[in-house]
Amino acid sequence: MEFTIRPMEPEDRRRLVEVSLAADRLFESVGLRLPPDDPTLMLEHCSPVLVAGRPPVGLAALTVLDGDAHLEQIAVRPDHGRRGIGTALLEAACAEARRLGHRRITLTTFRDLPWNAPWYARHGFAELPEAEWGPQLAEQWRSEAKTGIAVVPRVVMRRDLR
Numbered sequence: 001m002e003f004t005i006r007p008m009e010p011e012d013r014r015r016l017v018e019v020s021l022a023a024d025r026l027f028e029s030v031g032l033r034l035p036p037d038d039p040t041l042m043l044e045h046c047s048p049v050l051v052a053g054r055p056p057v058g059l060a061a062l063t064v065l066d067g068d069a070h071l072e073q074i075a076v077r078p079d080h081g082r083r084g085i086g087t088a089l090l091e092a093a094c095a096e097a098r099r100l101g102h103r104r105i106t107l108t109t110f111r112d113l114p115w116n117a118p119w120y121a122r123h124g125f126a127e128l129p130e131a132e133w134g135p136q137l138a139e140q141w142r143s144e145a146k147t148g149i150a151v152v153p154r155v156v157m158r159r160d161l162r
Helices: 010-028 039-045 085-099 117-122 135-147
Strands: 005-007 049-052 058-065 068-076 104-110 154-160
Touching: 005 085, 010 039, 010 049, 010 058, 010 068, 039 058, 039 068, 049 085, 058 085, 058 135, 068 085, 068 135, 085 104, 104 117, 104 135, 117 154, 135 154
Parallel strands: 068 104
Antiparallel strands: 005 049, 049 058, 058 068, 104 154
């Protein structure tokens, strides 16, 4: 399948909710049950949201925490996985963050799942010690813990965009 990365359009919203929920089911395949999630809220507060494909098969949602770009979510429909779409979305998100003037990009992710922290590490991210978190990133961490997402070890990671 050919795909392009583009900004989200209003008519993409319903399909992107489906993409996000489908991607969450991958965690169940390794015995990890995540708390219920409404991706609509994430899509409403993130900007930009980058989309792969028409109709969408993947997304990368950015926001800003402590003056740095923050990757809120990257998701690819499982039936479109392992085709480079996630990598293309990640690189497009980093390029967009750089274009918007950010010097760094952060994210929170599961430490031990192969398609989480180890995958991001292969793409230039490194674990960020808690002492280097800003107040908004620390609040993000606490907020995620309150939702119950921290059911297995998680980490904060950062990549330099310069």
